Amino acid sequence: MTPQTVVFDLGAVLLHWKPIELAMHLLPAHAPNPAAAEQLCERIFQGLHPGATWAEFDRGSVAAEPLAALLSAQSGVEAAELLRFIHAIPDHLHTKGDTAALLPRLQAQGHRLVYLSNMPSPYADRLVAERDFFEHFEDGIFSARVGLVKPEPAIYALAEQQFGLSPAHTVFIDDNAHNIVTARARGWQAVQFLDAAQCERDLTALGWLN
Known part of the structure; x- marks a missing residue:
């Protein structure tokens, strides 16, 4: 059979995967409301399509610290803040x-x-x-x-x-x-x-x- x-x-x-809520909670200075958080998440995750910076983290081709530096350049958020965000995600899943x-x-x-x-x-x-x-x-x-x-x-x-x-x-x-x-x-x-x-x-x- x-x-x-x-x-x-x-x-x-x-x-549960609610990145907008997560951004408002962890990055309030950059995501003070849902509209700002949505825009920030688009800059960070880029739709999670292959070739996006975050997708390479999913692929295993980039580690958390270099990821934070790359995301900082595309989001305008300090790399140290983004690294805290990256490390905090499993607690919210x-x-x-x-x-x-x-x-x-x-x-x-x-x-x-x-x-x-x-x-x-x-x-x-x-x-x-x-x-x-x-x-x-x-x-x-x-x-x-x-x-x-x-x-x-x-x-x-x-x-x-x-x-x-x-x-x-x-x-x-x-x-x-x-x-x-x-x-x-x-x-x-x-x-x-x-x-x-x-x-x-x-x-x-x-x-x-x-």
């Missing part, structure tokens, strides 16, 4: 309990669970050590550990090889539309995540939950 595999993204799916509650339900229906996440190594190490939901996953890929990032097709090809995926028997859950497009182009089923209730409805409609 072909394994039915659910591939989860982590950030903004199983982990709280588990989304409503999404985590889907994991045992999917397992109970016989599905394999794996993860495919754009994540720098320092954050990945912390999360694996601290978050109980990883016990539900059979395997996973963090971008920084393989030198690839979503939505590059190569990281999906690696996932297919490492996890033994059959694309037609795979569903991918991610909040990022570009990542969803690449998954579907490889023949995976995919659900663009908005919230846990919507994700549950979509998985049910696709026949992955009942």
Whole structure:
């Protein structure tokens, strides 16, 4: 029987990721209100697309201190402030309990669970050590550990090889539309995540939950 595999993204799916709130909390002089924080986050994260400075942190090709220096040049924020911001992020990646509650339900229906996440190594190490939901996953890929990032097709090809995926028997859950497009182009089923209730409805409609 072909394994039915659910591939989860982590950030903004199983982990709260609210960079605007984070910027207002940690960089109030530069992000005194939501509009200013949104503009600052655009300068820092640049949409997290491949080639963006932050995406290279996710790829593992730049460490935190040089990242802060690079981000300072593009954001106008002092490198020391940005380094504190970078180091503080794991403390704010709280588990989304409503999404985590889907994991045992999917397992109970016989599905394999794996993860495919754009994540720098320092954050990945912390999360694996601290978050109980990883016990539900059979395997996973963090971008920084393989030198690839979503939505590059190569990281999906690696996932297919490492996890033994059959694309037609795979569903991918991610909040990022570009990542969803690449998954579907490889023949995976995919659900663009908005919230846990919507994700549950979509998985049910696709026949992955009942």
